[in-house]
Amino acid sequence: MCGIAGLYLKSEALQSQLGHHLSGMLEQLSDRGPDSAGAAFYRDPAPAGSSKVVLYSDDPGYDWRGLAAELGLAFGEVDGPAMRATHAVFVVDADAFEVEEWLNQRRPELRVMSAGTTIEIFKQEGLPKLLIERFAIERLDGTHALGHTRMATESRVTTQHSHPFSTGLDLCLVHNGSLSNHNRLRQKLRREGIRFMTDNDTEVAAGYLTWRMREGASLEQALEGCLDDLDGFYTFAVGTVDGFAVLRDPIACKPAVMAENDDWVAMASEYRAISVLPGAEDAETWEPEPGRVYSWTTARAVA
């Protein structure tokens, strides 16, 4: 199974309630994915020239302040750590690529959950309720967010195996389904220099998108490439710096519903996750067609 939720706010007045509404959506999807839960929020942009990284350590006593001091020595100004449960958010006065590279070399024990200017990814094992409580998700503001509840089918249940997966700066992927050619594709992508942390199939799809866009494809082109290069079942939702995109495989075994009104655009695995949003009953609601890329950027629908 697995559950997906995406919410894009057109109304600025709703931005302070983004976390509240995404939490409501995730709780509705609890029984589609009780193994782990995660969310990606687009919020609180880093100042121009700076970047934001979210880091995870499985050591509860990790010396985040020590890391902040070292980051300060390497890059100058550092804001953080802003702690959310096991995750630490840092804003660093440097390019995100440089910061990620530095972290990979100096602190290989850490996992970079997300990197970019606005994205913040939080995820862990267990029900969405637990994620919402421990990470205070309800209080997060922002312009848009994606969420996921996982029912594991092909790899272990850990924080690293949870969704969303980062697919590059300010990009992330959530997935409902399973891929059958991920092993071979992972080998190919490794040769192209894409790094993988787990044996998870969705991470390969995320790596595939990263690779295609690194080679010059637009997000839409990279998603269309999935139709040819990925074998398996999927409904994907991809978060971008200014919106989100949705793709279902051509057979469309995995569900998806979309809805839109004057205040928001939402997608979810099931309507019940949309039903908790204000005005859902009267929103235009439809099922995205298989094999077609839908994307929203800054309140404009490009289908």
Add this chain to the structure above:
Amino acid sequence: MATDVATEALVVDLATESVRELNQRLHDQGVPHSVRILNPGGKHAIAVGIDQPLEVEIAGHVGYYCAGMNKQATVIIHGSAGTGVAENMMSGFVHVMGDASQSAGATGRGGLLRIDGNASSRCGISMKGIDIVVRGSVGHMSAFMAQAGNLVVFGDAGDALGDSIYEARLFVRGSVKSLGADCIEKPMEDKHKQALHELLGRAGMNGQIDVSEFRRYGSARKLYNFHVDHAGAY
């Protein structure tokens, strides 16, 4: 649960009561003939397994398997329906006023399913006698392995309509993106027009559309029939 004094209808609000309690009431003897369900909120398995001639109205969108296994009852959904609405219906009437998701009317053995909007993929998959009328369009793989009954589509049909079909009749007014294995177009004779007219009458849609605008599709009977010329191959 409460009884509306004016209409003597049973009113069930799913914001405060469980689907399990609701379905138990719909299975109990002596339940009021008329039932109104509020705040369905996309919940699954609403009004499944009814076996008495009730009139059930649902005010909003429903989740998976709504009115599944229905016998005798009329179920009207004032909204859209998730996967498998009226799946395995035996008799009665289910009316979706919005759209229906995948596998609408799957494996249905009887009764009538009317969908006012579109139905997505696999509408009428493995239908075994149910009649399905869709005012909009249907998605890919509709009437897959259909065995008996009628699927009527006012709009268009997606890829692979009627793949591996047995004996069901398919009527489509718009375009068909592609026909599935062993599904062919067949002549629309007067007796088929009459049957379609009668079916639309039962769906409460007579006079809305000219039955001669439909084209008929069905089985070429080459896939599932033993063909004596191939005897040597076995």
